[in-house]
Amino acid sequence: MNFKLILLCLFGTVFSIQAQNSVKPTLLENSGSISGKIVDKKSNEPLPYVNIVVKEENKVVTGGITSDKGTFLIKNLALKNYTVEIQFIGYKTVTKAISLTNGDKNVNLNTIPLEEDAIQLKGVEVVSEKSTIVQKIDRKIINVGKDLISAGSTAGEIMNNIPSVSVDPQTNAISLRGNSNVRILIDGKPTNMDAAQILQQIPSASIKQIELITNPSAKYNPEGMSGIINIVLNKNSKLGFNGSINNGVTFGKTPKVNSSLDLNYRSGKFNFYGNYGFNHGKYSNHGFINSEETNKESLLKFDMNSKRTSHLAKLGFDFYINEKNTFSFYTNQNISRDHNFGSTDLNYANDTNGDQFQPFDSKSKDLSQTYNFDYKLDFKKTGHNLELEVNYNKNDSPEDALYTDLNRNDGTFIRSRSNQIETLGKNTIINLDYINPLTETTKLELGLESRNENTANSFFLNNAYNSNFTYERTIYSAYANLGKQWKKWSFQAGARLEQYNAEALFKEVGQADGKFKDDILSIYPSTFLTYNPSDKNSFNLNFSRRVDRPSLSQVNPIREFSTPTLDSKGNPDLVPQFTNSYELNYTRKTKIGSITSGVFYRRIEDEITRVLFTNGDKKILSYDNFENNNAYGFEISGNLDFKKWxxxxxxxDAYKKKVKGTIEVTPGNFEFVSVDATSFNARISNTFKATKDLRFQLSAMYRGRDLSLQFQRNAMWKMDLGTSYNILKGSGTISARFSDVFNTMHFAFDGDKPYKSNGQFNWESQSAYIGFNYRFGAGKNKAIQRKQRDKNETQGGGGLL
Structure with a gap:
């Protein structure tokens, strides 16, 4: 109660006075009024912001909402007969017949209790038992249930269990429809954090939804050739104080702990929310690379370990100034520390090359901060609004590493190298969006955006300055969308105009400065056509043009990682790749659920791809632009209930593409080559309901081989078992999972360019998980007018990402 009083004193006093004064209006002489108070039937507490609808002969005449104290007064009504409907999400609707006459102009309905609606409340549980998939006009939404949460402790681990998405278990690189050029968003907002870091540090229990936007409309940032993956973190708007606690332990070679806490407090005009996620554990992986390079045949073995601790917190509030104005703010704070240590063991077939044993020890930390402000103005007409949003992100990521080279045969010291890398990135985005429903079937969307991103990297070798890299880009854009519905058809067309400016400078001791500058004006059109011949059938055809601009890691020439024979670094000379993307989807609703199938085709210009080439005694793993490329494939997914239990x-899904470009086919020799690559993937997740509270899960996945110009990645598969049991009258859930039952999941490859090689990477894929989730608080959901982009639904409000 003290907490509530403090909040009201700090934020609500002035607005509460306004709300109280607003229920004392002056009435017109020949008009009437309806008043009353709405309370919860069980607790007898007043309910604010309840919808009051006044109808005359089933036509809406006027309406209003209750004040902070649950009271309402609707004035200036003609003296007639009316029907009053009292509507509130989570409660049963109450209907009252009212007659206003000269003798009884002002009708007081007194106190009206509302009763909970069990059916509605069931649909707004904090976490459902089973994950569900919803197909929207331009995206696929995966609502994360307990089955996915128990699939792993981090976002990366559960990503491998959803359609169309694959995560490289060695590098955490993410791909969508077989392509790694994908944009990752958190709550609809970009971040300077590397995608691999994001997937490792976000606890699975903190995720509400995962949205796959394979062909975004013109209102969205066009970056990311294969589309956008938006990770939506938990946040609710229930009245009162409520929340949930999640705790889990994963047992591999060592135990890993993951926990999260979600809290929400809703009172009057304010909604406060926050969540905190914690991950801690030691991770281990090992493997080998066998090289058959002439006169340098070798076997490289590696043993890598990492100790990781991460904290992720989100705090925010919504302030409902009045019925037409809403102000929102939130911040994400991410703090993580990694300690990576292990060794690489290089054994040449010819002893004269000098075998090496290289222990390494690396410590890094990451501090990422996001601050988001949003103001939304609703005009008189429903759906007519203007929204201003400002988003600022800062990321600081220092790393300190030590590499020691020893003679493999006798252990004598050869040399040591210390690497210190400083990385500081900043990102500012300002959006202004306008939506106007011109008619009941026509909607206009307009928007402006300004983006500025800059990053500074410094590299110190053996405590001495070696190089630094600065990169800045500014993008100004405007978009327009026009949507039209008629009968069973829906159509939306739009275009986005962008002015892109980028500038980079690379300085290295003893080398000439490397400069890069880009200035591009581009237009990105998009169209969507939907046909719904019946409630059970839906067809969708769409087209968009997209761009994949090189990321910081792809252009940064400062090394990403190093071994005695291999360095990984970016290529500052990369140019953007453009893609024309076409999709056709069909959704069929059946008695047992919905099935969505689709085909797609992409025309890719200047494709960015990984390359391997030699540079003296070392191999360089980097990026380059290849020739134009074609890719096409199909997908089919279903969310089905075969039986009640x-x-x-x-x-x-299956993808086929022709990859072509100039590569090093043998050491020192470059040729133009092309290959036809086909990949097939399959997933199934079964849920068996033994009793009302007991569930069992059986899931499996298969990822077919994939082919690039230089490597072939071999097929991978695994099977998982899980169970969950509800306790404490449904408020608590115990979950358990055994992953990779047959220990078959590992990454293996074969290559023949620029020389024959093969390798395998192994990690703690086989593991056991046990977790507990507890939900508390008895708040009821309220129908707030939170900005549409909070859910990032194209059919809703306008929005630029």
């Missing part, structure tokens, strides 16, 4: 999420 058996449901499943099933997905299949």
């Amino acid at each position: 058996w449901s499943a999420n099933i997905s299949l």
Whole structure:
């Protein structure tokens, strides 16, 4: 109660006085009024912001909402007969018949209790038992349930269990529809954090939804050739104080702990929310690379370990100034520390090359901060609004590493190298969006955006300055969308105009400065056509043009990682790649669920791809632009209930593409080559309901081989078992999972350019997980007018990402 009083004193006093004064208006002489008070039937507490609808002969005449104290007064009504409907999410609707006459102009309905609606409340649980997949006009939404949460402790681990997405278990690189050029967003906002870091540090229990936007409309940032993956963190708007606690332990070679806490407090005009996630554990992986380079045949073995601790916190509030004005703020704070240590063991077939044993020890930390402000103005007409949003992100990531080279045969010291890398990135985005429903079937969306991103990297070798890299880009854009509905058809067309400016400077001791500058004006059109011949059938055809601008890691020439024979670094000379993307999707609703199938085609210009080439005694793993490319494929997924006790999420996909470009085919020799690559993937997740509270899960995934110009990645598969049991009258859930039952999941490859090689990477894929989730608080959901982009639904409000 003290907490509530403090909040009201700090934020609500003035507005509460306004709300109280607003219920004392002056009435017109020949008009009437309706008043009353709405309370919860069980607790007898007043309910604010309840919808009051006044109808005359089933036509809406006027309406209003209750004040902070649950009271309402609707004035200036003609003296007639009316029907009053009292509507509130989570409660049963109450209807009252009212008659206003000269003798009884002002009707007081007194106190009206509202009763909970069990059916509605069931649909707004904090976490559902089973994950669900919803197909929207331009995206696929995966609502994360307990089955996915128990699949792993981090976002990266559960990503491998959803359709169309794959995560490289060695590097955490993410791909969508077989392509790694994908844009990652957190709550619809970009971040300077590397995608691999994001996936490692976000606890799975903090994720509400994962949205796959394979062909975004013109209102969205066009970056990311294969589309956008938006990770939506938990946040709710229930009245009162409520929340949930999640705790889990994963047992591999060593235990890993993950926990999260979600809290929400809703009172009057304010909604406060926050969540905190914690991950801690030691991770281990090992493997080998066998090289058959002439006169340098070798076997490289590596043993890598990492100790990781991360904290992720989100705090925010919504302030409902009045019915037409809303102000929102939130901040994400991410703090993590990594300690990576291990060794690489290089053994040449010819002893004269000098075998090496290289222990390494690396410590890094990451501090990422995001601050978001949003103001939304709703005009008189429903759906007519203007929204201003400012988003600022800062990321600071220092690393300190030590590499020691020893003679493998006798252990004598050869040399040591210390690496210190400083990385500081900043990102500012300002959006202004306008939506106007011109008619009941026509909607206009307009928007402006300004983005500025800059990053500074410094590299010190053996405590002495070696090089630094600065990179800045500014993008100004404007978009327009026009949507039209008629009968069973829906159409949306739009275009986005962008002015892109980028500038980079690379300085290295003893080398000439490397400069890069780019200035591009581009237009990105998009169209969507939907046909719904019946409630059970839906067809969607769409087109968009997209761009994949080189990321910082792809252009940064400062090394990403190093071994005695291999360095990984970026290429400052990369140019953007452009893609024309076409999709056709069909959704069929059946008695047992919905099935969505689709085909797609992409025309890719100047494709950015990984390359391997030699540079003296070392191999360089980098990036380059290849020739134009074509890619096409199909997907099918279903969310099905075969029996009352058996449901499943099933997905299949296949992709085919022709990859071509100039590569090093043998050491020192470059040629133009092309290959046809086909990849097939399949996933199934079954849920079996033994009792009302007991569930079992059986899931499996298969990822087919993939082919690039220089390597072939071999097929991978695994099977998982899980169970969950509800306790404490449904408020608590115990979950357990055994992953990779047959210990078959590992990454293996074969290559023949520029020389024959093969390798395998192994990690703690086989593991056991046990977790507990507890939900508390008895708040009821309220129908707030939170900005549409909070859910990032194209059919809703306008928005630029």
